[in-house]
Amino acid sequence: xxxxxxxxxxxxxxxxxxxxxxxxxxxxxxxxxxxxxxxxxxxxxxxxxxxxxxxxxxxxxxxxxxxxxxxxxxxxxxxxxxxxxxxxxxxxxxxxxxxxxxxxxxxxxxxxxxxxxxxxxxxxxxxxxxxxxxxxxxxxxxxxxxxxxxxxxxxxxxxxxxxxxxxxxxxxxxxxxxxxxxxxxxxxx
Numbered sequence: 001x002x003x004x005x006x007x008x009x010x011x012x013x014x015x016x017x018x019x020x021x022x023x024x025x026x027x028x029x030x031x032x033x034x035x036x037x038x039x040x041x042x043x044x045x046x047x048x049x050x051x052x053x054x055x056x057x058x059x060x061x062x063x064x065x066x067x068x069x070x071x072x073x074x075x076x077x078x079x080x081x082x083x084x085x086x087x088x089x090x091x092x093x094x095x096x097x098x099x100x101x102x103x104x105x106x107x108x109x110x111x112x113x114x115x116x117x118x119x120x121x122x123x124x125x126x127x128x129x130x131x132x133x134x135x136x137x138x139x140x141x142x143x144x145x146x147x148x149x150x151x152x153x154x155x156x157x158x159x160x161x162x163x164x165x166x167x168x169x170x171x172x173x174x175x176x177x178x179x180x181x182x183x184x185x186x187x188x189x
Contacts, residue, residue: 037079037090037152037186042072050164052118057175060116060168067166071123074160076186079152087188089146092160094120094135095183100169102136104180113176117169120182123161132163146189 041048052068059067074092098105103117121132122144135142144160152158166178 038077039186040075040077043075048072052164052166052178055166057113057173060166060173061171063168063170065168066119069163069165071161071163073162074184076152076158076160077156078154079149079156081153082149082188087149089189090149090152090158091146091187091189092144093141093185093187094137094143095141095185096137097181097183099137099140102134102138103167103169104137104182106178106180108177108179111176113178114174115168115170116173116178117167118178118180119165119167121163121165123163143187149188 039046042050050070050072052070055067059065076090079090096104098107100106100117103119106112106114106116106118120135120137120142122135124132135144144162147158147160149158150156
């Protein structure tokens with residue numbers, strides 16, 4: 001019996017050594033930049049509320065029906081050039097607080113509408129255009145396309161146009177309030 005315990009201890013020690021033999025290195029890299037960009041949402045402050053219109057449940061009768069398209073912009077102005085490291089472009093990253101599939105979940109507290117979410121789209125400039133690109137939040141965040149940072153240096157402005165709208169995530173949307181919250185940040189590349 002004692003020999004069996006010694007053999008088991010030896011096997012366990014060998015297994016531990018095998019696990020320790022597979023080692024590697026992880027390198028983290030990033031950057032810290034000094035940017036003096038000013039950001040506004042719909043020409044107000046950096047934090048704003050985008051109010052969608054009141055719509056009828058009949059407009060959202062079937063899954064994937066949309067209604068209440070409401071444009072909004074994130075404007076970036078007055079940036080300084082970033083040369084170390086060289087930064088040439090900028091984009092917007094949205095971080096969802098709650099998701100419902102690819103969309104922003106309805107988190108209204110009292111009397112919430114059901115089976116409805118908020119969908120964000122990158123705007124092509126024509127409301128309801130088939131060219132608008134829906135942002136996908138299945139990973140918890142979504143990003144806009146990039147734009148040249150040079151356009152926001154000095155008196156220039158970079159405009160990120162978006163559209164928010166209701167989307168039925170299932171058949172049979174019920175009436176009630178809708179609210180979704182998303183954080184955003186600018187990403188320099």
